[in-house]
Amino acid sequence: MKLEGSHDISAPRQKVWEAFLDPEVLRQALPGCERLEAMGDDEYKATMKIGVAAVKGTFDGKVKLSDKTPPESYRMTVEGSGGPGFVRGSALISLSDIESGTRVSYSADVQVGGLIAGVGQRMLGGVTKMMADKFFGKMGELLHTAA
Amino acid sequence: MATMTVSLTINGVAYRGEAEPRLLLVDFIREVCQLTGTHVGCEHGVCGACTILMNGEPVRSCLTFAVQATGAELSTVEGLAAPDGTLHPLQEAFREHHGLQCGFCTPGVLMTAIYFLRENPAPTEREIREGIAGSLCRCTGYEGIVRAIAAAAPVLAAPR
Amino acid sequence: MKPASFEYVRPGSLDEALDVLHERGDDAKVLAGGQSLVPMMNFRLARPAVLVDLNGLGDLAYIRPANGGLALGAMTRQRTIEKSAVVRERAPLLAEATPLIGHVPIRTRGTIGGSLVHADPAAEYPVVMVALDAEFTLARKGGTRRVAAADFFDTYLSTTIGPDEILTEIRMPSVAPRAAVAFVEISRRHGDFALVAAGTVVDVDGGGRIAEARIALGGVGPRPVRARTAERMLVGQRPTAALLAEAAASVMPDTDPPEDIHASAEYRREMSAVFTRRALTAALAKLGVQL
Numbered sequence: 001m002k003l004e005g006s007h008d009i010s011a012p013r014q015k016v017w018e019a020f021l022d023p024e025v026l027r028q029a030l031p032g033c034e035r036l037e038a039m040g041d042d043e044y045k046a047t048m049k050i051g052v053a054a055v056k057g058t059f060d061g062k063v064k065l066s067d068k069t070p071p072e073s074y075r076m077t078v079e080g081s082g083g084p085g086f087v088r089g090s091a092l093i094s095l096s097d098i099e100s101g102t103r104v105s106y107s108a109d110v111q112v113g114g115l116i117a118g119v120g121q122r123m124l125g126g127v128t129k130m131m132a133d134k135f136f137g138k139m140g141e142l143l144h145t146a147a
Numbered sequence: 148m149a150t151m152t153v154s155l156t157i158n159g160v161a162y163r164g165e166a167e168p169r170l171l172l173v174d175f176i177r178e179v180c181q182l183t184g185t186h187v188g189c190e191h192g193v194c195g196a197c198t199i200l201m202n203g204e205p206v207r208s209c210l211t212f213a214v215q216a217t218g219a220e221l222s223t224v225e226g227l228a229a230p231d232g233t234l235h236p237l238q239e240a241f242r243e244h245h246g247l248q249c250g251f252c253t254p255g256v257l258m259t260a261i262y263f264l265r266e267n268p269a270p271t272e273r274e275i276r277e278g279i280a281g282s283l284c285r286c287t288g289y290e291g292i293v294r295a296i297a298a299a300a301p302v303l304a305a306p307r
Numbered sequence: 308m309k310p311a312s313f314e315y316v317r318p319g320s321l322d323e324a325l326d327v328l329h330e331r332g333d334d335a336k337v338l339a340g341g342q343s344l345v346p347m348m349n350f351r352l353a354r355p356a357v358l359v360d361l362n363g364l365g366d367l368a369y370i371r372p373a374n375g376g377l378a379l380g381a382m383t384r385q386r387t388i389e390k391s392a393v394v395r396e397r398a399p400l401l402a403e404a405t406p407l408i409g410h411v412p413i414r415t416r417g418t419i420g421g422s423l424v425h426a427d428p429a430a431e432y433p434v435v436m437v438a439l440d441a442e443f444t445l446a447r448k449g450g451t452r453r454v455a456a457a458d459f460f461d462t463y464l465s466t467t468i469g470p471d472e473i474l475t476e477i478r479m480p481s482v483a484p485r486a487a488v489a490f491v492e493i494s495r496r497h498g499d500f501a502l503v504a505a506g507t508v509v510d511v512d513g514g515g516r517i518a519e520a521r522i523a524l525g526g527v528g529p530r531p532v533r534a535r536t537a538e539r540m541l542v543g544q545r546p547t548a549a550l551l552a553e554a555a556a557s558v559m560p561d562t563d564p565p566e567d568i569h570a571s572a573e574y575r576r577e578m579s580a581v582f583t584r585r586a587l588t589a590a591l592a593k594l595g596v597q598l
Contacts, residue, residue, distance in 0.1 A: 053464035054353035122567035123463045168315030191346035205412040210345040280497045281410025
């Protein structure tokens with residue numbers, strides 16, 4: 001599924017750029033992320049415990065940052081699998097200046113498969129969007145406190 | 148978790164067995180009580196193959212844990228025919244009107260229909276169709292099932 | 308698949324149940340009718356460490372008149388609600404919505420409390436509660452609190468109930484004696500989850516003007532949508548086909564419908580207007596108003 005959106009963060013673009021590439025910040029912002037271990041080459045091993053209400057699962061996977069054009073855009077690729085299924089997503093994240101700070105726009109292609117995709121199909125789009133919103137919202141919060 | 152003792156009656160006969168809390172009632176009936184007439188279809192309550200009567204009401208036995216049914220009176224498809232093998236009028240109607248092919252959905256349909264006809268002894272065709280809507284059949288296209296239930300209704304309603 | 312192992316607790320009283328949740332709430336799941344939870348457990352999508360079975364709490368199943376309306380115990384079976392003359396009289400929208408829930412075998416076990424706490428975005432009962440401004444009593448060890456339906460439903464399968472709380476009672480306010488209700492929905496097959504559901508209460512005064520209008524929608528977002536813009540458009544006006552069409556169209560911007568193999572988001576958005584109009588038309592017809 002395709003996801004698109006944008007979040008405005010009241011922090012200067014350079015700071016936002018650095019935060020979005022900082023694994024320590026990413027670990028705090030990625031929903032349910034318990035571990036983000038650097039493997040080198042902008043690749044990280046991740047353990048994420050995500051879910052909605054009673055449907056929770058632990059996903060093990062990789063997060064890779066690539067195509068970096070500082071401080072404008074980069075690509076984040078996430079891949080994870082766990083009990084409830086698997087998730088594969090690739091998002092192009094672009095930063096632009098706005099009066100109050102920085103606009104972070106994302107255009108993502110997400111595939112969810114396995115059990116949750118079959119059983120939870122009608123909620124998948126909404127929940128994925130919710131997770132994306134949570135991530136960007138948390139990034140904004142972290143940048144705010146850091147500023 | 149350790150097992151718990153489950154005591155219940157099925158078709159008037161007392162059964163007692165051990166069950167882990169996670170054991171589904173349908174699996175207790177089939178594997179512990181050795182009554183395999185009740186079938187496991189979708190395991191999430193949609194297909195109706197596991198439908199039995201619990202204390203007289205239709206229930207998805209795949210959505211109940213055996214430990215929850217202790218003390219209950221269950222009715223399954225095995226209890227429909229008479230001890231000498233004479234078919235229940237509903238079963239007779241299914242036989243006559245080709246209400247089944249592979250028979251997988253049939254026990255659930257029969258138990259649903261038993262209750263349905265008890266509540267609605269003179270149903271219209273439309274009511275029958277709605278009444279069995281909770282049972283999925285891959286073989287018959289439902290026509291024979293509807294005809295069978297329609298044929299059985301007056302027989303069951305007649306005073307005996 | 309079969310469910311993963313869990314610790315099973317069957318409390319004999321509400322206090323006992325609340326004690327368990329107080330201790331183990333974060334790892335525990337409450338089992339009411341099981342018609343939504345057990346499928347998830349059978350798929351292993353839900354793997355609670357502790358299951359607290361409320362089916363021994365007969366005290367939590369009741370239907371009582373209260374303040375002109377109704378008080379229902381959370382463990383009241385949907386089938387009991389379906390057959391209740393008191394519900395038909397005092398909470399007609401609940402009576403009309405109930406037969407649309409799944410099928411009879413689901414309703415013989417399913418409970419009103421379980422349905423509300425499970426909070427499926429396409430379920431009927433949350434829509435009814437939001438339309439009627441029902442109030443819920445949540446109990447925990449050491450106290451209770453009341454939450455309005457509008458504040459209870461959060462997002463997909465999530466409510467504001469705490470891990471140590473149990474929904475014990477649902478209070479439905481009185482409906483104007485003259486008012487008419489309608490609950491309509493569309494689904495691929497009878498008994499399926501609704502693609503879109505609409506519940507409405509309409510009251511027309513002696514002068515032929517709409518005195519009260521309540522509209523709630525399900526299946527068009529992460530939680531029930533109360534169509535207040537449409538309601539405001541209707542109150543004080545004479546019901547006409549044009550007015551209804553306008554009010555129906557006004558619900559669409561408030562929807563954020565999902566997309567799946569059964570229907571696109573666009574289709575669901577269109578249907579939110581269509582079914583709002585159908586619900587209003589049906590309710591008005593019961594009042595003898597032909598458009």
